[in-house]
Amino acid sequence: MSFRHEKGVNVQVLLRCRPFSSDELKNNAPQVVTCNEYQREVAVSQSIAGKQIDRVFTFDKVFGPTAQQKDLYEQAVIPIVHEVLEGFNCTIFAYGQTGTGKTYTMEGECKRAKSGPNGELPLEAGVIPRSVKQIFDTLEGQNAEYSVKVTFLELYNEEITDLLAPEEISKVGIEDKQKKLLPLMEDGKGGVLVRGLEEEIVTSASEIFTLLERGSAKRRTAETLLNKQSSRSHSLFSITIHIKEATPEGEELIKCGKLNLVDLAGSENISRSGARDGRAREAGEINKSLLTLGRVINALVEHLGHIPYRDSKLTRLLRDSLGGRTKTCIIATVSPAVHCLEETLSTLDYAHRAK
Numbered sequence: 001m002s003f004r005h006e007k008g009v010n011v012q013v014l015l016r017c018r019p020f021s022s023d024e025l026k027n028n029a030p031q032v033v034t035c036n037e038y039q040r041e042v043a044v045s046q047s048i049a050g051k052q053i054d055r056v057f058t059f060d061k062v063f064g065p066t067a068q069q070k071d072l073y074e075q076a077v078i079p080i081v082h083e084v085l086e087g088f089n090c091t092i093f094a095y096g097q098t099g100t101g102k103t104y105t106m107e108g109e110c111k112r113a114k115s116g117p118n119g120e121l122p123l124e125a126g127v128i129p130r131s132v133k134q135i136f137d138t139l140e141g142q143n144a145e146y147s148v149k150v151t152f153l154e155l156y157n158e159e160i161t162d163l164l165a166p167e168e169i170s171k172v173g174i175e176d177k178q179k180k181l182l183p184l185m186e187d188g189k190g191g192v193l194v195r196g197l198e199e200e201i202v203t204s205a206s207e208i209f210t211l212l213e214r215g216s217a218k219r220r221t222a223e224t225l226l227n228k229q230s231s232r233s234h235s236l237f238s239i240t241i242h243i244k245e246a247t248p249e250g251e252e253l254i255k256c257g258k259l260n261l262v263d264l265a266g267s268e269n270i271s272r273s274g275a276r277d278g279r280a281r282e283a284g285e286i287n288k289s290l291l292t293l294g295r296v297i298n299a300l301v302e303h304l305g306h307i308p309y310r311d312s313k314l315t316r317l318l319r320d321s322l323g324g325r326t327k328t329c330i331i332a333t334v335s336p337a338v339h340c341l342e343e344t345l346s347t348l349d350y351a352h353r354a355k
């Protein structure tokens, strides 16, 4: 693992390039992205009107089109979940253009699938179900009392809705009145809380698929009703673990760790220059959280005195899990195809700036 300790900031940046889609294959879409996993490099090359673009970016890890969900999990996520089980707060982000595999990476395509007879996960299971499984496998093997709670929320236009809340979204349309918005408040102890957010107690890894399906179904309904809302919304899945251990002296020790798994809004929602210098103009509130996140990570990595957590809901929500003794992992996702070139360069610039 190449978490950077020397500056006291633990931000790891990974790059994942998805395979060609069947449409891209059918249309013989030219490939402009090449991954060298061994060198941890991504090369972008294309000649436009006789002008050749060649750029190479280096990341902490690179996952090419043939990398499996399991590979990414084992190489990048296992150590982070270890930290969480030791009582630290950690965050994993998926960042990239819509259609490049953020949701595939975080959730995977197995929501309806149940885990196998021995509890093994489907091949396509993403980071969320795999983390939950690792957490339960570890806790069940230990002789300690524990509890695991999850929340799943969506942030759209700086407004929070609960993806686990039981009420159904109306088929007619979502007015703000019908879509229950939850307030973000100070908890008086220096943290924040989302009032009314459903906290689901999970007792085994297999329950996670039901929860994911419930949350994603709600997100999908909203998508058709609100014109592709999901490409502009962030989803935040948080797992909080309390472990009660007895010390050899017979004292009680409580460890509390939190893992935040964030499927960010499509990066096409911020402009190229915004991705590069973080100073883009904001179209209303749509991009506020995405832009502020870039500034916060930049400030942490650059060791600036002021970290602008307060400037967006997402960074306020994640304040206790970004910076300090936490670990942050950004998984930047790109397409290999030429028609995504501009956005791919923009994603690579943004992700590279976070290093």
Ligand code: ADP
Pocket (backbone or CB within 6 Å): 017, 018, 019, 021, 065, 096, 097, 098, 099, 100, 101, 102, 103, 104, 105, 109, 333
């Ligand atoms: P996003 O959430 O970034 O908009 P999705 O996760 O919905 O993108 O992915 C778009 C499509 O590409 C989906 O059909 C998904 O199954 C497929 N896909 C993405 N990444 C991969 C991958 N690494 N391997 C196989 N299929 C992928």
Ligand code: MG
Pocket (backbone or CB within 6 Å): 102, 103, 104, 230, 263
């Ligand atoms: Mg998605």
